[in-house]
Amino acid sequence: MTKAELVAAISSRTGVERAVVLNTIEAFMDQVKNSLEAGEDVHLRGFGSFLLKHRAKKVGRNIKHNTPIIIEAHDIPYFKPADIFVDKVKNRPKVTA
Secondary structure (H helix, E strand, O other), X not given: XXXXXXXXXXXXXHOOOHHHHHHHHHHXXXXXXXXXXXXXXXXXXXXXXXXXXXXXXXXXXXXXXXXXXXXXXXXXXXXEEOHHHXXXXXXXXXXXX
């Protein structure tokens, strides 16, 4: 599902104008990004959490030149779905093609 499809689905389900829904979704995504950039996790009960994972400094390899390179320690964002959400996806009815 694309962002445009998500906006259309929410708009038709709630009756709210597409432009308002789009602005709301954009504001939500901006707030999640800003919170993660500030080092804060975002928890949505029943859905999941947007978290930061720390990656330690390590030695990688440049395959083209076969030389070692240093990959500095850094944080990466990731999403951890809530257990309830995972159970619903695991136990959904199977669709046969």
